[in-house]
Amino acid sequence: MSTGTASNRPRYAPLAPDPRARAHLLVTDHQDIAEAAFAPGIGLADFPERWDVVAHALVLPEPFGGPGVQHFRSASHLLALLRHRLAAETMGLRLYVTGSEPFVWDAARVAIEAGMGREEMRLFATGKPVRRVSCVHCRTINPGVTTTLVTCAGCGVVLTVRDHFSRVHNAWMGVQCDAEVPGEVPAIEDLSA
Amino acid sequence: MATRFKSDETFRDDYRYGNSDEGVLRFPFPFVEDSYMYSVNMEPHTRSATPGVFAAAFDVDEHYVTECAERARALALEPGRCMVLPHMRDAEWDTLELIMESLALDYPDQFTLERHGLDWTWTNRPLGIHQSFRFGDATTLPHPPFEYIVRQAQGDFTLQDQRDGTLYIDGGVATTPADWSLAFDVGMTFHEWHGPVPLAHQAGVFDRALQYLMRIRYGEPARRLNWTMTVHPRLDTSPENYPLWGPDRAGLTAENIGSQLFLRVELQSLFRLPRSNALLFGIRTYLASLDDLTRVPKWGRRLHRVMRDLHPDIAGYKGLTRYHDVLVAHLAQFDDGEPTTPGIAADIAVLPA
Numbered sequence: 001m002s003t004g005t006a007s008n009r010p011r012y013a014p015l016a017p018d019p020r021a022r023a024h025l026l027v028t029d030h031q032d033i034a035e036a037a038f039a040p041g042i043g044l045a046d047f048p049e050r051w052d053v054v055a056h057a058l059v060l061p062e063p064f065g066g067p068g069v070q071h072f073r074s075a076s077h078l079l080a081l082l083r084h085r086l087a088a089e090t091m092g093l094r095l096y097v098t099g100s101e102p103f104v105w106d107a108a109r110v111a112i113e114a115g116m117g118r119e120e121m122r123l124f125a126t127g128k129p130v131r132r133v134s135c136v137h138c139r140t141i142n143p144g145v146t147t148t149l150v151t152c153a154g155c156g157v158v159l160t161v162r163d164h165f166s167r168v169h170n171a172w173m174g175v176q177c178d179a180e181v182p183g184e185v186p187a188i189e190d191l192s193a
Numbered sequence: 194m195a196t197r198f199k200s201d202e203t204f205r206d207d208y209r210y211g212n213s214d215e216g217v218l219r220f221p222f223p224f225v226e227d228s229y230m231y232s233v234n235m236e237p238h239t240r241s242a243t244p245g246v247f248a249a250a251f252d253v254d255e256h257y258v259t260e261c262a263e264r265a266r267a268l269a270l271e272p273g274r275c276m277v278l279p280h281m282r283d284a285e286w287d288t289l290e291l292i293m294e295s296l297a298l299d300y301p302d303q304f305t306l307e308r309h310g311l312d313w314t315w316t317n318r319p320l321g322i323h324q325s326f327r328f329g330d331a332t333t334l335p336h337p338p339f340e341y342i343v344r345q346a347q348g349d350f351t352l353q354d355q356r357d358g359t360l361y362i363d364g365g366v367a368t369t370p371a372d373w374s375l376a377f378d379v380g381m382t383f384h385e386w387h388g389p390v391p392l393a394h395q396a397g398v399f400d401r402a403l404q405y406l407m408r409i410r411y412g413e414p415a416r417r418l419n420w421t422m423t424v425h426p427r428l429d430t431s432p433e434n435y436p437l438w439g440p441d442r443a444g445l446t447a448e449n450i451g452s453q454l455f456l457r458v459e460l461q462s463l464f465r466l467p468r469s470n471a472l473l474f475g476i477r478t479y480l481a482s483l484d485d486l487t488r489v490p491k492w493g494r495r496l497h498r499v500m501r502d503l504h505p506d507i508a509g510y511k512g513l514t515r516y517h518d519v520l521v522a523h524l525a526q527f528d529d530g531e532p533t534t535p536g537i538a539a540d541i542a543v544l545p546a
Contacts, residue, residue: 008388
């Protein structure tokens with residue numbers, strides 16, 4: 001295993017069905033999955049059971065519905081029923097997760113808590129970079145951060161997002177950017193730049 | 194020679210701290226040559242025949258009593274600085290056993306461990322502790338076993354669980370961290386918690402270090418030295434409290450840098466634990482001011498050369514950038530251009546007055 005970069009930024013391999021698996025479940029917090037999420041020659045049709053998020057969906061999703069597409073009202077709705085589904089699962093299921101990075105690691109946490117190992121899940125984050133940032137000083141989680149600086153909703157200091165990601169907390173470390181000299185704030189940059 | 198423990202030191206607020214001449218001469222100066230770059234600088238942690246920081250498994254020095262008081266203070270203020278995940282219970286008892294056995298073996302005048310089966314009695318004379326307990330029964334100790342023993346040891350410790358072909362940091366105590374957060378890092382793999390370190394990943398340092406660490410065997414501990422710099426003799430340089438200590442970096446001047454800037458050296462040690470197969474990682478921090486260190490002519494020369502030529506990314510990661518120019522200018526007066534001998538030895542037996 002080689003990281004090859006001065007960062008613990010998660011890196012993702014495009015998704016492809018594991019031929020050794022008994023069953024496959026693909027979950028996403030998007031409605032449309034980017035082609036980039038799949039390995040060459042692989043597409044949606046290779047994942048017969050899919051869960052996605054469609055706001056205001058008027059049909060209740062069936063967590064044990066088998067092949068087909070199930071629509072959930074939100075990522076939180078999906079994760080709650082994923083927890084329910086995985087609690088009843090047996091060996092041989094592979095979970096594939098794609099979508100925003102915070103969603104991907106939320107789903108991974110649900111799978112780990114259900115007893116799945118890292119070999120039983122495949123993750124791929126797509127879309128515009130968005131991060132949860134944990135303020136190391138006051139412990140407030142700041143969701144939806146798309147820039148290198150963010151004002152902490154808990155204590156009000158301007159945090160710089162350190163290149164340090166916790167898969168356990170599903171958060172990046174935020175540290176006060178002007179602690180040494182108050183007001184000495186670096187230029188703000190867009191994470192997708 | 195019996196160590197005389199200092200009793201009136203503080204590592205926060207008014208910063209009352211100092212090294213005796215013996216303390217300076219035994220300081221683990223970390224630079225083996227006149228330049229510095231990351232490397233897998235591991236070696237067996239065997240007891241040296243001569244006195245010094247390598248003579249014991251867990252070095253106890255003149256700051257022992259005051260550092261234990263600082264740990265108690267830090268844990269009273271922030272109990273989350275010590276945490277162990279539930280699956281590491283065996284590793285907690287392993288740690289207690291290792292530290293008690295080692296201290297009793299290395300310092301029999303100060304520490305005693307009596308065992309009758311699982312009924313143990315521990316005596317810690319410097320801290321005035323006499324504790325009977327049942328090994329394996331946490332209800333017989335005033336703190337959980339890991340916390341109980343690290344409150345009686347200098348330096349931080351982490352517990353690494355070995356699984357999935359890597360090491361997970363699944364517990365520890367961090368009241369003397371050099372800008373890393375136990376609460377944030379807990380549960381991370383080896384590569385994850387080293388993520389922010391520059392240059393070393395590309396050099397393959399962490400890949401090789403991990404392979405080395407996973408092969409450490411029971412009874413064959415390993416060690417390395419690491420370093421950074423801290424303004425004032427402050428042990429708690431946690432990211433949590435960066436707003437408290439960060440401003441000190443902006444307060445260094447040519448006049449005060451010699452007395453206020455401290456070289457902070459970590460004697461890092463790694464022990465395989467027998468029941469849990471976990472690794473205990475000791476991070477023992479030593480502090481010496483530039484004024485202390487430059488009393489040793491070789492160290493003054495070398496410190497100047499290392500700091501002058503330090504890679505800017507390393508200086509940035511270690512937080513030296515803001516005062517780097519002042520530091521190098523200050524150290525230049527101790528560098529007469531003479532060659533230095535290889536290795537870290539002070540090369541003198543007595544400090545110049």
